[in-house]
Amino acid sequence: MKSLLRGAAIAVVGFSLAGLAVAATYAKQDRATLRALDKITGRSTDIVVKVGEPVVFGSLSIDLKRCFQTPPEEVPESAAFLRISSTRPVAEEQLESSAAGDREAAATLALAENPVVFSGWMYASSPGLSALEHPVYDIWVIRCTAPAPVKLPDRVIVPLGDEPLVDDMPAGVAETDEAPVIEDVPAGPEPID
Numbered sequence: 204m205k206s207l208l209r210g211a212a213i214a215v216v217g218f219s220l221a222g223l224a225v226a227a228t229y230a231k232q233d234r235a236t237l238r239a240l241d242k243i244t245g246r247s248t249d250i251v252v253k254v255g256e257p258v259v260f261g262s263l264s265i266d267l268k269r270c271f272q273t274p275p276e277e278v279p280e281s282a283a284f285l286r287i288s289s290t291r292p293v294a295e296e297q298l299e300s301s302a303a304g305d306r307e308a309a310a311t312l313a314l315a316e317n318p319v320v321f322s323g324w325m326y327a328s329s330p331g332l333s334a335l336e337h338p339v340y341d342i343w344v345i346r347c348t349a350p351a352p353v354k355l356p357d358r359v360i361v362p363l364g365d366e367p368l369v370d371d372m373p374a375g376v377a378e379t380d381e382a383p384v385i386e387d388v389p390a391g392p393e394p395i396d
Contacts (some may be wrong), residue, residue, distance in 0.1 A: 229271035232347035240341040270347035281327035
C-alpha cells in the first residue's frame with residue numbers, strides 16, 4: 204500500500220512538472236519567417252510574411268493571420284496560423300493535366316475561386332504535425348519575429364577648422380584669452396623612501 208501511494212505521489216509530481224513545462228508564454232508578433240521548398244528544382248527560399256499582407260510564392264498565395272513566439276528565456280517555439288491558396292484557377296491546372304479536357308467544363312470551373320490548399324496552425328518545432336500537402340511546394344515556419352528596431356541616423360561629426368564655431372566659447376571668454384593659471388594648488392603627497 205505504501206509503495207502504491209508513493210508511486211501515485213511521484214506520478215502527480217511528474218505530471219505537474221510536465222504541465223509547467225508545457226505551459227509556455229507566447230508573445231504576439233507581426234511577421235514570420237517561412238521556408239519554402241520547390242520540389243521540382245530543389246531550391247529553398249526564406250520568405251518574410253507580415254500579418255495581413257499576402258505573399259506569392261510560385262503558384263501559392265501565403266497569408267499570415269497570426270504568429271506567436273515564446274520569449275528567449277523559455278524553450279524556443281513559434282506558432283503561425285497560415286492560409287495558403289493557389290493563385291492558379293482550378294480549371295487551368297486541370298486543363299494542363301489532361302490533354303483531352305472538356306473546354307466547357309473548364310470554363311465553368313474557371314469561375315470558381317482559387318482553392319485554399321492549407322488553412323491552420325504550423326509549429327516551428329514540429330513541421331510535420333500540420334503540414335502543407337502540395338505536389339510542388341513545401342512550406343514550414345522557421346520563426347516569428349517583431350519588426351526591427353528603428354535605426355538612428357549615424358552620428359554627425361563636424362570637422363573642426365581653424366575658426367571656432369559660434370557656440371564653442373563659453374559666455375564672457377574671448378578667443379584671445381588664455382586658460383586661467385591656478386597657483387594655490389597644493390602639491391601631492393611626498394614620496395616615502
